[in-house]
Amino acid sequence: MLKFHRDRQENPPPRQRWGQRAAFCWIVGFMLAFFPLYALGLLGMPRRSAAFFEPAYLPWTMAAMVGAVVILVAMLCLLIQLWISVRDRHANRVPGGDPWDGRSLEWSVSSPPPEYNFPVIPEVHSRDAYMRQKETGGGAHPRPDDYGDIEMPANSAMGPIFAITGFLLAFGLTWYQWWLIVAxxxxxxxxxxxxxxxxxxxxxxxxxxxxxxHETWLATLASLTPVTRADEQSAANRGLPASPIEGAVQ
Incomplete structure (x- = not known):
C-alpha cells in the first residue's frame, strides 16, 4: 500500500500534475502580487496611480508585476488541466458513481446522476445510509419494487437572463454607465x-x-469490475468499489 501511494506521488496523472502546478502558481503568485501592496500603502503610495516618481516604490511594484505574471501562468495551467480533462473524459468516466467508496446517498447513483437523482425516494434509517446498505445483505443498489412518475420543474430561461442582466447591471454601476443600468x-x-x-x-x-x-445503469454496474482501495486512483476505477460491496447489484 505504501509503495502504491509513493508511486502515485512520483508519477501522478497529467491532469493532477497540472492541477498541482496551478495550485503552486496561485499561492506564490497571489503572495507576490498582493503582499507588496501593503508595503506600498505603508510607504504612502496612493491607489490607482498612473505613474509615480518615488524610487522606493519601484521594487515593490516590480514584485507585484512578477506576481501577476505568475497568476497568469496559474490560469494557463488551469486551462491546460481543463483541456486534458475534456480530452480524457471517456477514459476517466466512473459510471458506477462511487469511485471513493462513499458513505452517503449521493454516491449511490450514477455519474453523472439523473436529473431526478433517485428513481424512488430512499428510506433512511441510520447515519451513513449508503454504507449501511453496503454492509447489510440487502445490497447497495437494490431494484425498486415499483417505479412511479416523477414531477420535475420545467426548464426556464430566467437563470441565464438574470445572469446576463445582473452582469450588465454590475458593470454599469461600476463604471457609472446609467443608460446600461436602466436598460x-x-x-x-x-x-x-x-x-x-x-x-x-x-x-x-x-x-x-x-x-x-435505472435498469440501464444497473446493467452497467453489473458489467464493471470492482476495484480495491489500492486501485482507487488508477484508470481501472470505474466507480464500483470492491469492498464491502460484493454482489451488491441484484
Whole structure:
C-alpha cells in the first residue's frame, strides 16, 4: 500500500500534475502580487496611480508585476488541466458513481446522476445510509419494487437572463454607465413579470422512462469490475468499489 501511494506521488496523472502546478502558481503568485501592496500603502503610495516618481516604490511594484505574471501562468495551467480533462473524459468516466467508496446517498447513483437523482425516494434509517446498505445483505443498489412518475420543474430561461442582466447591471454601476443600468434593470423587470404569467411550470418524467434509465445503469454496474482501495486512483476505477460491496447489484 505504501509503495502504491509513493508511486502515485512520483508519477501522478497529467491532469493532477497540472492541477498541482496551478495550485503552486496561485499561492506564490497571489503572495507576490498582493503582499507588496501593503508595503506600498505603508510607504504612502496612493491607489490607482498612473505613474509615480518615488524610487522606493519601484521594487515593490516590480514584485507585484512578477506576481501577476505568475497568476497568469496559474490560469494557463488551469486551462491546460481543463483541456486534458475534456480530452480524457471517456477514459476517466466512473459510471458506477462511487469511485471513493462513499458513505452517503449521493454516491449511490450514477455519474453523472439523473436529473431526478433517485428513481424512488430512499428510506433512511441510520447515519451513513449508503454504507449501511453496503454492509447489510440487502445490497447497495437494490431494484425498486415499483417505479412511479416523477414531477420535475420545467426548464426556464430566467437563470441565464438574470445572469446576463445582473452582469450588465454590475458593470454599469461600476463604471457609472446609467443608460446600461436602466436598460439592464428594465430587462430584469420585464423578464420577472413575464415569468409570472407562465403556467406550465412542471413536467412529468414517465415511470417507464425512469425504469429504463435505472435498469440501464444497473446493467452497467453489473458489467464493471470492482476495484480495491489500492486501485482507487488508477484508470481501472470505474466507480464500483470492491469492498464491502460484493454482489451488491441484484
Amino acid at each position: 439592464a434593470g428594465v430587462a430584469s423587470l420585464i423578464a420577472l413579470i413575464a415569468r409570472g404569467y407562465v403556467r406550465d411550470t412542471t413536467r412529468l418524467i414517465p415511470a417507464a422512462e425512469v425504469r429504463r434509465q
